[in-house]
Amino acid sequence: MSINHFLNKIKSYLGIDNFHLVFFLVIVGVSLSSFALGRISISKTDNNNQIEENNFYLKNENEKGIEGEDFSTNNKEEKKYVASKNGKLYYSLNCSGANRIKEENKIFFASKEEAEKSGYGFATSCN
Known part of the structure; x- marks a missing residue:
């Protein structure tokens, strides 16, 4: 065979x-x-997408402080709202609009009042 x-x-x-x-x-x-x-x-994608946490607070024009000062101990409590230093609106951290702001342009606020004192208005898309 x-x-x-x-x-x-x-x-x-x-x-x-x-x-x-x-x-x-x-x-x-x-x-x-x-x-x-x-x-x-x-x-290959998983190796490139490592998340780094930035623990630096950026100084607003109306605030007194040291730019780039490390606030890692109170970081979780203070960062509730974010705005762009080039924009006019502020967003809550869980809003999709906050994700479109470049890291180097982000300014963080502890409260709505603090953001509004700095001249920012609340983004209506983040209700």
Whole structure:
């Protein structure tokens, strides 16, 4: 018995011709390669997206303080609102509008009153 005879015998039991066999192998190959490429792209993305927390408070024009002073001990209590130093509105930290502000332009406020004293208005999109 030759290998070709053995393969033809298996194909006859399964009822598969060459076209269907090639089609099946192409589908399996594309599926496996798509899965592998997806896994590779996720592992490279995860390594680049490490989050760094910035514990610096930026000085507002009306405030007296040291620019870049570290407030890491009271950081969680003080940061409730954020505004852009180039804008006119302030946002709560969980608002999607706050995510569009560049880190270097962010100014943090502990209360609404503090933000409004500095001349900022509340963003109506963050109710």
